[in-house]
Amino acid sequence: MPRATVDLHPGQRPDEDPSLAVRNNGGTPPAASPAPAGRREALLVLSFGGPRGSDDVMPFLENVTRGRGVPPERLLDVAEHYHHFGGVSPINEQNEALVAAVAADLAAHGVDLPVYWGNRNWDPYVEDVWQQMTDDGIEHVYVLATSAYASYSGCRQYHEDVARARIATGGGPTAEKLPHYSDAPGFVRANADALAAALAQLPEEHRATARLVATAHSIPVSMAAVAGPDGHAYEAELQAAARAVVDAVEPGRPVDLVWQSRSGPPSVPWLEPDVNDHLRALHENGETAVVLFPVGFVSDHLEVVWDLDHEAEETAGELGLVFVRAGTAGTHPAFVAMVRELLEERRAGAEPRLGTNCPAACCFVQRPAARPA
Numbered sequence: 001m002p003r004a005t006v007d008l009h010p011g012q013r014p015d016e017d018p019s020l021a022v023r024n025n026g027g028t029p030p031a032a033s034p035a036p037a038g039r040r041e042a043l044l045v046l047s048f049g050g051p052r053g054s055d056d057v058m059p060f061l062e063n064v065t066r067g068r069g070v071p072p073e074r075l076l077d078v079a080e081h082y083h084h085f086g087g088v089s090p091i092n093e094q095n096e097a098l099v100a101a102v103a104a105d106l107a108a109h110g111v112d113l114p115v116y117w118g119n120r121n122w123d124p125y126v127e128d129v130w131q132q133m134t135d136d137g138i139e140h141v142y143v144l145a146t147s148a149y150a151s152y153s154g155c156r157q158y159h160e161d162v163a164r165a166r167i168a169t170g171g172g173p174t175a176e177k178l179p180h181y182s183d184a185p186g187f188v189r190a191n192a193d194a195l196a197a198a199l200a201q202l203p204e205e206h207r208a209t210a211r212l213v214a215t216a217h218s219i220p221v222s223m224a225a226v227a228g229p230d231g232h233a234y235e236a237e238l239q240a241a242a243r244a245v246v247d248a249v250e251p252g253r254p255v256d257l258v259w260q261s262r263s264g265p266p267s268v269p270w271l272e273p274d275v276n277d278h279l280r281a282l283h284e285n286g287e288t289a290v291v292l293f294p295v296g297f298v299s300d301h302l303e304v305v306w307d308l309d310h311e312a313e314e315t316a317g318e319l320g321l322v323f324v325r326a327g328t329a330g331t332h333p334a335f336v337a338m339v340r341e342l343l344e345e346r347r348a349g350a351e352p353r354l355g356t357n358c359p360a361a362c363c364f365v366q367r368p369a370a371r372p373a
């Protein structure tokens with residue numbers, strides 16, 4: 001079966017072969033050569049997408065889960081979460097705000113580069129924005145995925161989105177995905193400031209003792225096993241990010257990493273423990289207050305505003321746990337500046353200091369075949 005992705009060999013550059021979709025350096029540093037002078041370049045913020053109203057919800061969910069073996073009961077459940085907000089996902093507004101903040105920051109720093117936005121699962125689709133960039137004469141695109149971590153869902157699938165868009169448009173600009181950035185100082189700073197603000201919201205008597213709990217989207221155990229070049233990079237990067245965020249607030253304070261928003265059929269194992277089970281365990285251990293910080297998400301997605309602010313908060317309430325949920329990176333100036341730094345590092349052809357590049361072949365997951373209708 002043909003694959004809709006293109007792998008580069010270590011050290012190979014997309015410029016050498018315009019049919020190659022995504023520059024991916026095979027785990028070696030990118031070639032230390034600056035962007036060719038006069039090349040028309042752009043930044044693309046590439047995201048997940050989300051519905052804009054109730055009529056969009058089911059078609060959006062069908063886009064997300066096509067061929068993924070997600071049971072219909074789970075889909076109806078998640079549809080209800082969206083309907084609770086009038087079918088409007090918060091993610092679109094958040095991406096618009098990020099694009100505006102990044103464009104303003106680039107302009108303020110004299111970087112003359114247009115910023116585009118496209119999604120995997122909903123309008124504006126990546127295929128359409130690719131056509132737009134082609135029509136605008138863009139020759140090369142740097143791709144910022146709105147996901148900070150390794151894994152098929154958070155990294156590899158965004159490479160596939162670019163490849164699909166290039167196939168749909170017969171080429172268009174060459175592209176390189178900026179590295180995932182969970183360890184970039186700007187990302188850590190943004191999350192640390194949010195965590196500090198959340199701690200400050202706690203009643204005084206709980207501030208020093210509240211349990212700090214980082215959360216991230218659960219993924220299937222099989223997907224976690226092949227994340228990153230040596231496997232398990234999703235969990236490892238999350239552990240490191242949770243640690244770094246807490247250390248920036250209060251060095252050495254204990255932190256737990258737990259999982260939220262599991263999907264898929266119950267028969268398929270996903271990363272555990274679930275955040276709600278973890279809250280119960282904390283309560284049994286005598287904890288009285290908890291600060292949750294969703295370091296696995298770059299903005300307050302539906303999973304954050306529903307699964308944490310509604311479900312986890314309710315669990316905490318039942319247990320009598322004092323509960324505060326910290327914010328996400330969003331448009332924190334340090335996070336916005338990080339985007340410029342990642343970009344400038346690549347444009348200058350400098351040795352990369354920030355982020356992690358996945359080798360071309362990692363994070364592949366053998367998907368179950370689509371179920372017959």
Ligand SMILES: CC1=C(CCC(=O)O)c2cc3nc(cc4[nH]c(cc5[nH]c(cc1n2)c(C)c5CCC(=O)O)c(CCC(=O)O)c4C)C(CCC(=O)O)=C3C
Nearest residue numbers: 048050064068078089090091146147153154217263301302
């Ligand atoms: C690792 C990861 C991220 C973080 C990295 C990244 O950001 O890319 C993420 C983000 C997101 N996931 C989102 C929404 C959904 N994810 C689903 C399903 C799934 N997610 C998975 C993983 C991840 N997902 C997986 C393994 C599945 C099972 C199906 C499959 O194998 O692909 C489903 C189907 C219903 C369900 O079962 O939940 C929905 C609706 C939204 C938009 C939210 C909004 O509207 O604000 C965002 C940002």
Ligand SMILES: [Fe+2]
Nearest residue numbers: 153217261263
């Ligand atoms: Fe998801």
